[in-house]
Amino acid sequence: MKILVTVKEVATVEDEFEIEGTEIADQYLGADLNEWDDYAIEEAVQLQEDGIADEVVTVTIGPEDCEQTIRQALAKGADRAVRVWDDSLEGVDLLDVNAKTEILSAVIEEEDPDLVLTGVQAGDDSFAATGVSVAENLGFQWGAVVNHLEHDLDDGVASVRRELEGGVEELTDLELPAVLTIQTGINEPRYASLRGIRQAQRKELDVKALADIGVDESTIESELTMTAMYEPESESDATFWEGSAEETASELGELLRDKGVAQ
Amino acid sequence: MTDVLAITDHRRGDLRDVSYEIITAGRELADETGGDLHLAVISGTVDDFADKLNRDGVDTIHTVSHGEEFNHDVYTQAITQLYDELAPQYVLTPNSVNGLDYAPAVANQLDLPVVTDTIDLETDGETLIATREMYGGKVETTNELEGDAVVTIRSAEWPQAEGTGDASIEAFDADIDEDAIGSTVSGFEEVGGGDVDISEAELLVSIGRGIEEEENLDLIRDLADALGATLSSSRPIVDNGWLPKNRQVGQSGKVVTPDVYIAIGISGAVQHVAGMKGSDTIVAINTDPNAPIMDIADYAIVDDLFDVVPELIEEFQ
Numbered sequence A: 001m002k003i004l005v006t007v008k009e010v011a012t013v014e015d016e017f018e019i020e021g022t023e024i025a026d027q028y029l030g031a032d033l034n035e036w037d038d039y040a041i042e043e044a045v046q047l048q049e050d051g052i053a054d055e056v057v058t059v060t061i062g063p064e065d066c067e068q069t070i071r072q073a074l075a076k077g078a079d080r081a082v083r084v085w086d087d088s089l090e091g092v093d094l095l096d097v098n099a100k101t102e103i104l105s106a107v108i109e110e111e112d113p114d115l116v117l118t119g120v121q122a123g124d125d126s127f128a129a130t131g132v133s134v135a136e137n138l139g140f141q142w143g144a145v146v147n148h149l150e151h152d153l154d155d156g157v158a159s160v161r162r163e164l165e166g167g168v169e170e171l172t173d174l175e176l177p178a179v180l181t182i183q184t185g186i187n188e189p190r191y192a193s194l195r196g197i198r199q200a201q202r203k204e205l206d207v208k209a210l211a212d213i214g215v216d217e218s219t220i221e222s223e224l225t226m227t228a229m230y231e232p233e234s235e236s237d238a239t240f241w242e243g244s245a246e247e248t249a250s251e252l253g254e255l256l257r258d259k260g261v262a263q
Numbered sequence B: 001m002t003d004v005l006a007i008t009d010h011r012r013g014d015l016r017d018v019s020y021e022i023i024t025a026g027r028e029l030a031d032e033t034g035g036d037l038h039l040a041v042i043s044g045t046v047d048d049f050a051d052k053l054n055r056d057g058v059d060t061i062h063t064v065s066h067g068e069e070f071n072h073d074v075y076t077q078a079i080t081q082l083y084d085e086l087a088p089q090y091v092l093t094p095n096s097v098n099g100l101d102y103a104p105a106v107a108n109q110l111d112l113p114v115v116t117d118t119i120d121l122e123t124d125g126e127t128l129i130a131t132r133e134m135y136g137g138k139v140e141t142t143n144e145l146e147g148d149a150v151v152t153i154r155s156a157e158w159p160q161a162e163g164t165g166d167a168s169i170e171a172f173d174a175d176i177d178e179d180a181i182g183s184t185v186s187g188f189e190e191v192g193g194g195d196v197d198i199s200e201a202e203l204l205v206s207i208g209r210g211i212e213e214e215e216n217l218d219l220i221r222d223l224a225d226a227l228g229a230t231l232s233s234s235r236p237i238v239d240n241g242w243l244p245k246n247r248q249v250g251q252s253g254k255v256v257t258p259d260v261y262i263a264i265g266i267s268g269a270v271q272h273v274a275g276m277k278g279s280d281t282i283v284a285i286n287t288d289p290n291a292p293i294m295d296i297a298d299y300a301i302v303d304d305l306f307d308v309v310p311e312l313i314e315e316f317q
């Protein structure tokens, strides 16, 4: 079977930063593979190692800059990658769920996988909605917040556990083809080996514009417009202990003795 | 087309708190649009649920009797049919794990925009202004959209509706296509039992990703020993397999209410805070003075944990 994994490069923000308009100023931003996608890649690669998947393809919406992150996924064992980008996406602050759904659905239709794995959410915009939206759009089944997948996929059924709130897990069977949004902790993502990194350089990374996948620019116009970004007003009324580590530790020590919780 | 349709959440026979919160959020929006607030309760003992949900501000409660527990296909079908019947402007759902399992599907099927995990909502009847967070709570953003939308609300952001309402309760005869149901829930399992019950502890020393390496965990164990405290953690520590699941504090872990909670190298993501905000006194040790944990901390040390923790151990040895 064939597995497709959506991979996103997310922006990371330094502790101290400045906001310019509706964006964080460039110099305070870094880039990383989305934490949840890392687990999705690992799950796909393990299915391949278990002899269940024949091919693992990644798909990314993003500019050329993010190829480094895509190569990380290839270095961990994905076979090839597709990257979708278009000049019309260049100045977009916020690509909403429907826009992502249109683009990813077009690629998925072309690739025709049996299983699609996405991260539960992206660490930057945290929509946590794209996987399920794509599934519905394609007429696939889906499961959100999956923290266990049985690797036999018997009779075209995926047996999963969905992680609900409060330490409760739901056991669910889903018909394939399906989209699963993968929760952290489902596995232990590997580090890319040196050999993997070398091999990744030679793997196919296909770049497509919207026209190449048959998506019209007008259909991906975000319906959501970000109008402001600001640091949340601090509601903190914390007492900040100042001084050397010795001094602050001693303040905390005193508090713990006062409260009678430590001697 | 000014009404609001809010969907409630329940599990294993109990309505979840967010079901009462969504009444408040929905009522506020309906007041702004000048419409009615419709609630829907789908599956389970719907009549019993409807009685409980009949609180101030609700105009109509639609019950959809089908199956015991949540099934996303049933929810998606029932909600899209309710939308067609009622033509509300906004469909509100909880941003719960189950909400996220159907809200995007409902939006896609109805060809509506979806905005998730909102913490504040406002509308003038045409433009919806939704406030949400990005980058794990480091910034807030406002987002606008026109027309109808599906919106999920974060739990514990709106107060729970109270009082007794006089809503009319109507059974909605949803036409559920069984053939279109491709998922089956076969059961539930509690996880995270084991040696220690962190929810019983008076003093919790809780460690997060700031610890960096598994080896460094010894330092925190030493601290817990020195203080006679119980060790707990944020999720990444458990995901890494460094501590067992029963030590995880948060939305998908345990809810704790110790006398003192010391959060060390924990940023205070909303899912973590959900599990520890009821602690009597919260102390944060973090290098980032702007980490979200500072908003709920009573005391804070802005410093490197590798400097502060050894000093603290020394104090108590």
Ligand SMILES: Cc1cc2nc3c(=O)[nH]c(=O)nc-3n(C[C@H](O)[C@H](O)[C@H](O)COP(=O)(O)OP(=O)(O)OC[C@H]3O[C@@H](n4cnc5c(N)ncnc54)[C@H](O)[C@@H]3O)c2cc1C
Binding pocket: A120, A121, A145, B136, B207, B208, B209, B210, B211, B233, B234, B235, B236, B248, B249, B250, B251, B252, B253, B254, B264, B265, B266, B267, B268, B269, B270, B271, B272, B275, B285, B286, B287, B288, B291, B303, B304, B305, B306
């Ligand atoms: C559906 C869902 C459910 C979830 N459930 C849970 C849950 O139950 N519990 C939970 O915890 N999370 C949960 N999460 C994950 C949550 O969103 C966060 O990713 C997680 O809480 C972050 O953990 P952290 O604070 O330890 O790490 P980070 O957010 O990486 O924070 C590390 C902190 O350490 C500080 N730091 C770094 N180095 C040092 C140092 N040397 N000294 C002092 N401070 C330092 C940094 O400034 C930072 O604030 C869930 C997520 C999802 C999507």
